[in-house]
Amino acid sequence: MSEQKRSNNKYKRKRPWIKYSLVLILILAIGVGAYALLLYNDAKDTVNEKIHQKVPSIDHELGKKKIKGEEPLNILLLGVDKRAGDSGRSDALMVLSLDPKNNKMKLISIPRDTRTTIVGKGLEDKINHAYAFGGTDMSIATVESLLNINLDYYVQMNMEGLTEMVDAVGGITVDNQLEWYDTGYYEKGYHYAKGEISLNGPEAMGYVRMRYKDPNGDFGRTKRQRQVIEAIIDKGSSIASVNKIDNMIDVLGKNMATNMDFADMKDLLFNYKNVRKNTVSYMMKGSGTEIDGVYYYLIPDEEIAKVHEMINEVG
Template identity: 30%
Template structure:
């Protein structure tokens, strides 16, 4: 006898229902597999599968209805489990479809992810938080700009410092400057005029000294623009070749290299004094001299506040003394102008004075040379006055001032200075 015959009718029915449930579960699994295959193949198998599913469902329903309450409850449990499995399977299918990028015709739609070429690198979502190693790399990489900028700042500062040192070195180098006083009267042209006075000045800032060499106008020397003659009066150099010829004659006589120059006439001399607001000069000789406006009386040792006309009369007087004394008075006036510009009240007048001397007096001097001269005068230097000494001489019945060899050599040695003001 079979083992099932010893069981009660209820137990046998329960086992039959359990076998039917397992059979139904296997059928559902098979149906699910077929539906998955049907999505990738032709839809010809969908009809028979659905028909079989419908027939089996009807038989199951007929079998499960109305024998016993216990059996009905078992059938309900089976149907509930079947519905749950079907719902879970449907969710799995939906999730697979969404992951593959298909849009669903119902429910909440998710944004489909665009397909990417496998050869491209995956694009990182900027909203994704960075990993710890990436944050650490970013934190260590960010401050690298600061040392780079500091290095550039250091290089720029080093270059500026080097330029400052070079400019300071050049600004404290000796400067030789030639002042040519033309005898052209007011309204007359410089062309064809002669130099009434020549002052060669060497400024040495580091030793706070000024070498001032006065060259008499009749000094006999070689003239570059008169090669056919052995020598001539140095005052004729300006008449024959202008400022360049005069500079060449002075350099040949003193063996000094002239760095800058200026040409002063009676008119520009007075305008320069008035431009700086007048000068204060203490007279070193007693005399009277007629100016353009009036006759002026000067007493030795008395200080005068001079305007342009009074200063010109003081500088050009030579009736009662020598050319050397007149050159000294001209130096006194020019030193007074420099002192006026070097004072705090005269700083604002330096640009206008520089423009006037450049435009009207033919000033040739670069900014570094100006700085050297201004620095020397601001330090209240010691002024060493030198003069070409000589003897009166007549050559072809023409008067000349013949310089002595010893005097010329002494001037050359005095001008041959180092940057520290010592003789080479």
């Protein structure tokens, strides 16, 4: 047999293995694609059917145009403490400002005891009472009035769902500035050591809820809330969390409400993915006082004007 024929026969013997390898790769590709499509459809159904809730106070179509045009966005984050038989109160209020052109993100906390006019109620009270009086819509209108801004979207999260979300992303890491020991949210108790610590769901809940052991009171508490939210965003958006998407979707479906639909979220993910490169975290400053025996946090007009400029600043 000639050298050429032996070479051809050898090539023919190898070809089936190449063919089977290609078939295996194709099957794997189809499997991965099918799984991705399943997750996509599951996420789409969960968002559009369980999470998406429009509110009269926000122009939804304007928000869609802004996202598609990659314009700055203002999103109200509401952490709601709602239990059986209770209308609930907004335990955390933050304005998330996104500037995709300059890759900037600002997370601004509004102290929950802030005294302001409750829009639609016509009285001055703590800003977190707006939710108890009129739900999400009244909270949005009141924050817009206080800061003289327009909100494009809102995201409301049940605070108890925060525990599940931290566990769903596989835990988070935060830089703790204050050492303490807590037994309130973790069966065996937990030592919050100073420095970088890893937290699971119940530990994260204890971390954001503690206030009385903190010399900075609500100021320190809201700072920890911002830390946990930023940590969840970082962990949830990482490649390592891809295999946790199913759990994350399930948690969101049970604990979250927003006027974003699935298309909005998808556009936000792609068009605003780099805003975390430059993050500013801030809490509105004022002073505490008692009025008719009730504690309030008073924020001066100069501070409100400063925060208004921070939110509307572009570039």
